[in-house]
Amino acid sequence: MKMSVVPKASPVTLPELTTSLAPFAPLFRRSTSRESVERYLTGLLTDLERKNCDTIAAAVAGTSTARLQQVLTDATWAPQALDAQRVQALVAQRPPSGLLLLDDTGLPKQGRSSVGVARQYSGTLGQVANCQVVVSAPDVADAPTSRAPVHWSLTARLSLPEVWAAESARRAKVRVPTDVALQTKPELALALVDQARTWGVPFATVVTDAGSGNHPPCLQGLDARQDAYVVGVSSPCGVRQPAEVWAAASVSPAAPRGRGHPKQPRPAPLYAAKAVLDALPEDRWQGITWREHDDVVLRKQFVAVRGHWATGSAQFSTSHHRVCIGPEG
Numbered sequence: 322m323k324m325s326v327v328p329k330a331s332p333v334t335l336p337e338l339t340t341s342l343a344p345f346a347p348l349f350r351r352s353t354s355r356e357s358v359e360r361y362l363t364g365l366l367t368d369l370e371r372k373n374c375d376t377i378a379a380a381v382a383g384t385s386t387a388r389l390q391q392v393l394t395d396a397t398w399a400p401q402a403l404d405a406q407r408v409q410a411l412v413a414q415r416p417p418s419g420l421l422l423l424d425d426t427g428l429p430k431q432g433r434s435s436v437g438v439a440r441q442y443s444g445t446l447g448q449v450a451n452c453q454v455v456v457s458a459p460d461v462a463d464a465p466t467s468r469a470p471v472h473w474s475l476t477a478r479l480s481l482p483e484v485w486a487a488e489s490a491r492r493a494k495v496r497v498p499t500d501v502a503l504q505t506k507p508e509l510a511l512a513l514v515d516q517a518r519t520w521g522v523p524f525a526t527v528v529t530d531a532g533s534g535n536h537p538p539c540l541q542g543l544d545a546r547q548d549a550y551v552v553g554v555s556s557p558c559g560v561r562q563p564a565e566v567w568a569a570a571s572v573s574p575a576a577p578r579g580r581g582h583p584k585q586p587r588p589a590p591l592y593a594a595k596a597v598l599d600a601l602p603e604d605r606w607q608g609i610t611w612r613e614h615d616d617v618v619l620r621k622q623f624v625a626v627r628g629h630w631a632t633g634s635a636q637f638s639t640s641h642h643r644v645c646i647g648p649e650g
Contacts, residue, residue, distance in 0.1 A: 330363055330364070330367060330380055330381045330382060331382060332382040332383040334359055334363070335363065335366070338359065338362060338363065338366075342355075342358070342359060342362070344406065344410065345358075345403060345406060345407070348398055348399060348402055348403050348406070349396070349398050350397060350398070351396070353388070354392050354396040354397075354398065356383075356384075357384060357388050357389055357391065357392035357396070358392055360377070360381050360383060360384035360388070360389065361374075361377060361384075361389050361392065361393075363381050364376075364377030364378075364380060364381045364389075365377075367380055367381070374386045374389040374390050374393070377389060394496075404476055405520055408475055408476070408517075408520045408522065409520060409521070411460075411473045411475075412520070412521055412522055412523070415460070415462055415471070415473055415523075416462040416463060416464055416471070417523055418462065418523060418524070418525040419460050419461055419462030419463070419473075419523070419524050419525065420460070420461045420462070420524060420525070420526050420527075420528050421458055421459075421460055421475075421514065421517055421522065421524040421526070421527050421528070422457075422458065422459050422460070422461055422528050422529065423456070423457075423458055423510040423513065423514070423527060423528070423529035423533055424456070424457055424458075424459075424529065424530065424532075425444060425445075425454050425455065425456045425457070425480070425506050425510075425532055426443075426444075426445050426454070426455050426457060427442075427443025427444065427445035427446045427450070427452045427453070427454050428445075428452055428453040428454075428455065429443075429446065429450060429451070429452050430451065430452055430453055431451055433491075434494075434495065435453060435495075436453070436479060436481075436485070436495050436497055437453045437454070437479050437480060437481050437482060437485055438451060438452065438453055439451070439452075439482040439484050439485065441454060441480075441482055444530075444532055453479060453480075454479075454480040454482075454506065455477050455478070455479055455480065456477060456478050456479075456480055456506050456509040456510055456513065457474075457475075457476070457477035457478075457513075458475045458476055458477070458510070458513035458514070458516070458517060459472050459473060459474050459475060460472070460473040460474075460475050460517070460522055460524055461473070468613075468614050468615075469614050469615075475513070475516075475517055475520075475522060476513060476516055476517075477513075478504075478509045478512065478513065480504070480506055480509060481497070481501060481502075481503060481504070483503055485497070486502065486503035487503075505536075505538075506532065506533065507533045507536040507538060507539035507542075508538075508539075510529065510533050510539060511539060511542040511543070511546075514527060514542075514543070514546065514548065515546075518546075525549065526548075526549045526550060526551060527543060527548050527549070527550040527551075527552075528550070528551050528552070529550070529552050529553070530552070530553040531552070531553040531554050531555050533552065534552030534553045534554045534558075535554055535555055535558060537630070537632050537645050537647075539552075540552065540630055540647055541645070541647070544647060544648055554594055554630075555594075556593060556594060556595035557593050557594070557595070558593070558594045558630070559591045559592070559593065559594070559630065559631040559632050559633070560591070560592050560593070560594050560597050560628045560629065560630065560631060561588070561589045561590070561591060561592070561628065561629040561631040561646060562589065562590075562592070562597075562628060562629075563627050563628065563629065563649050565589035565590055566588075566589045566629055566646060566649075568589065569587065569588055569589040588631075588633060588644050588646065589646075591631055591632075591633060597626060597628065598624065598626070601624060601626070605624050606622045606623065606624045607622065607623055607624065608620060608621070608622055608623075609621065609622075609623045627649060627650070628649070628650070629646050629647050629648065629649055629650070630646075630647040630650070631644075631645060631646045631647065632644065632645040633645060
């Protein structure tokens, strides 16, 4: 039987990779770890269809599967310190302002041993499936020398499903740190915003899709951080009109009758976002082109409407836990 032979990549480090890795060398105590990192990154730069320790070891000279796995699972190095140094190097080269994108990616995976694998919804797959979910925060900025925006990979967090958070034996088997607790995807997204601020990333606006935009706690978190944001929401999401919010707030509460807490004024009416847009005349909409690149024209119909994101219903008082009104925007 004839076996195909995979040509080995050179054992000599690429000059550009040597320059890029030099500032990070002190973060790895052992020379063997530094060598394995270089070999692993060389493998990632190849055109291998699948890139894991086995395939990289087969295609890259001077290493083995065991050596690559050792640096990924057992070697002593601080990933947070490496991330911080890497991002600071990126910040020094990036344009002065940009967008921080919050997104989650589903990674299809079978079995039970990989950290965070569970049957859960994946926006990438568009369905509930056996997968891992990673929440990421790339930074995007327009560069004067490029017609396309430049993407800077900042950091990411693996979402730990509830079934994993509650099983200590399962966590211990794959070395999930004990201080890693259950967090929702919007909570992880806000943590990434804080991390980017800590690292001094000069983003001007946070952008995310309805995966986070539909969650009021995420919007409250962005409001509390005083970050400008543009978020996607689904059609049923609640909106209150500024004039009606002001009118409802100006109504004096009724005099209390008997014992108990005095009644609070009722909130302004709540509308579905789609209903607000459907009620607008067609001439309010305007076609806007925001990018032309490689013969692709990005153009949509837009309209700007002032409003408050909101939850709850007019049947509840403003003190009801289900009623929430965001700032006007």
